[in-house]
Amino acid sequence: MSDRWFLSTQPVTGLVGFGAFGRLIAAHLRAHCRIRVYDPALPRGTDIPMAGVEAGSLAQAASCPIVILAVPVTALEETVRAIRPYLVRHALVVDVGSVKVVPARIMCQELPDHVRIVATHPLFGPQSARDGIAGHRIAVCPLRGTRAGRLVAFLRRTLGLRVILTTPDAHDRDAATAQGLTHLLARVLVGMEPLPARITTRSFEHLRAAAGMVRHDAPEVYHAIAHLNPYSSAVRDRFFAIARQVEDECAAAGPAP
Amino acid sequence: MSDRWFLSTQPVTGLVGFGAFGRLIAAHLRAHCRIRVYDPALPRGTDIPMAGVEAGSLAQAASCPIVILAVPVTALEETVRAIRPYLVRHALVVDVGSVKVVPARIMCQELPDHVRIVATHPLFGPQSARDGIAGHRIAVCPLRGTRAGRLVAFLRRTLGLRVILTTPDAHDRDAATAQGLTHLLARVLVGMEPLPARITTRSFEHLRAAAGMVRHDAPEVYHAIAHLNPYSSAVRDRFFAIARQVEDECAAAGPAP
Incomplete structure (x- = not known):
């Protein structure tokens, strides 16, 4: 069972938020899975010029088996409450905010118990990863559930990232x-x-x-x-x-x- | 007439000061000329473990056709006065201090009229040039005489430095x-x-x-x-x-x- 399988057997990955960082995520994940994006600034059906990336409704993005939240930390609580009704059983929710204590608290409090949660902080951005993400670091805080190990293997082996396992506080x-x-x-x-x-x-x-x-x-x-x-x-x-x-x-x- | 000739036909180049930067200079020039070093901490005849580099008296270092002053800026005035009696006619005196207005004033005031003067500031040090000096920058301020052009050609073509011609004030x-x-x-x-x-x-x-x-x-x-x-x-x-x-x-x- 290859790491690539982790995403590629999923029918589609949900991406909520399509700002500068959301676009960077889509650009690097679309080789491994289809991506359904929701962003209020991007109506469903908007043509996104990236093969494998399509704009959908909040319900369509939030009902994927893996949901990545690429929204400003200040919008996270509202976003988590908005996706809650659509989350499928045992979905994996991943955030990518620059801080971790506040998002971890929000996700653990607001997401239903069956949902698995991994908080991450990719330690790079559109500027520093202009020439690729391989070799860059990502901090990963497994918060709930058992799927973090396979996510970590995917980040390490398939994307070439240096994974720093840590806690939100550290x-x-x-x-x-x-x-x-x-x-x-x-x-x-x-x-x-x-x-x-x-x-x-x-x-x-x-x-x-x-x-x-x-x-x-x-x-x-x-x-x-x-x-x-x-x-x-x-x-x-x-x-x-x-x-x-x-x-x-x-x-x-x-x-x- | 190659640039290399500029130094290699000189019998020997004088280097006054053998601190961290003086040693860096010797390490990079000794492939192109013999070097006679004077440093008060280094008695004449001291064995220097660099082929082509020998410790001499102040008179021996200061009477070379080219004299490089690698002393702290605070010691420059005293050094210039000390070498003055030994300078040969039309000698080229070059300093390497981190500032240029004060050294330029001292050298122009204190050195005899026949001496040619070029103030320089190598924009690197033992740490940043650990892997070599090629590609690093050196600021060069020609102050008196006509030999700056050949020095610049040597720095550019033989040592591979990026020469920034400027004035002490700029x-x-x-x-x-x-x-x-x-x-x-x-x-x-x-x-x-x-x-x-x-x-x-x-x-x-x-x-x-x-x-x-x-x-x-x-x-x-x-x-x-x-x-x-x-x-x-x-x-x-x-x-x-x-x-x-x-x-x-x-x-x-x-x-x-």
């Missing part, structure tokens, strides 16, 4: 630093533009690359990272405290000659 | 941002360690790489970038002002749920 703790810092520093760098293009170093190019990868993230992604992760405000406080400390040291060293 | 203006920001952000990142290693993104890996490349720079390099570049304090002020602005926006958005 995820949010680390992501608050990794993503929170990247976004903070990117905002400061963008605020300092125009940046030099000729007199640069390899290390400065790394900074520009980091900022370039996140500066066009959807505002919802930034909002989730900055405000829906219970650990982010502590990371921000530390960042600004250390920045002030460095500032004081610089001031104490006196002006340039 | 260099320092851009470097204050490129290097100043990298060092500031690296200090903040180092202050936030330990950083997460599993839940990371490609953009966060870029940040870590940037910090990793400069965190072990010699304190003299940091001091020159932070305090001997006339534009650095303005860059720092802007960095901290923008950081405070981002902080205020975060505070206004309220706490996480």
Whole structure:
């Protein structure tokens, strides 16, 4: 029983949400299964120029054996309640939000007991995965049911992702630093533009690359990272405290000659 | 007349200063010429385990047709005065400091009129050029005399460097941002360690790489970038002002749920 079988024997996978990340998911999954998309901005029957991906109603997407929720974290609770009436018995529901504590709580509270739940956070986006997703990381938190193992095998072997098995709390703790810092520093760098293009170093190019990868993230992604992760405000406080400390040291060293 | 000829027909090139960067220079030039090193920490006759590189007296290093000064910017004035009595007629003196306005002024004021002067800033270091210098950048400011063109051809064609021809003022203006920001952000990142290693993104890996490349720079390099570049304090002020602005926006958005 190959990993590919995991999706390809399913008649169709439901995808709720077709923003930048939903489209990235469809582009990479459509080689392995048919996809039925629901997005309020995309009426049923809309022609989607991706073979194997078709727009359906909420009922059509939500009644698939696997349902992927690619909606902003702020819309997750409402989405989960909306799909609830259509979920088939033992369906697998997977989210892809940038934080995990809040979505895990919502899904476990709101989804019927028979539904299996895996919370995930693909640690890449349309910019950083421009040249493919293989080799990128995805955090996976199995929350309920027994299908996580086969999903993990599919992500690893078929999609080539590096799967980090973790819990929502451990995820949010680390992501608050990794993503929170990247976004903070990117905002400061963008605020300092125009940046030099000729007199640069390899290390400065790394900074520009980091900022370039996140500066066009959807505002919802930034909002989730900055405000829906219970650990982010502590990371921000530390960042600004250390920045002030460095500032004081610089001031104490006196002006340039 | 090949570019290689530029150095290889010289009997020997003088290198004053044998710290981390002096050693990097010797490692890459010794394929093209003999090198006589002077460093107060390295008595004449000390065995240097690099074929073609030998320790000499200050007089021996400073009386070569080409003299490279690889000393901290704070030691440059004293070094220039010390080599002055030994310089041969029409010698070429080249510095490699991280700032250019102050070294250019010192060299033009203190070196005899017959000496040719090129100020340079190799935009790489032992960490970032670990795998070779080809493809890295070097800023070059021709200050006096006519030999800069052949030096540039040698740097480009023989060493494979990307030569940025500029002036000390234009260099320092851009470097204050490129290097100043990298060092500031690296200090903040180092202050936030330990950083997460599993839940990371490609953009966060870029940040870590940037910090990793400069965190072990010699304190003299940091001091020159932070305090001997006339534009650095303005860059720092802007960095901290923008950081405070981002902080205020975060505070206004309220706490996480």
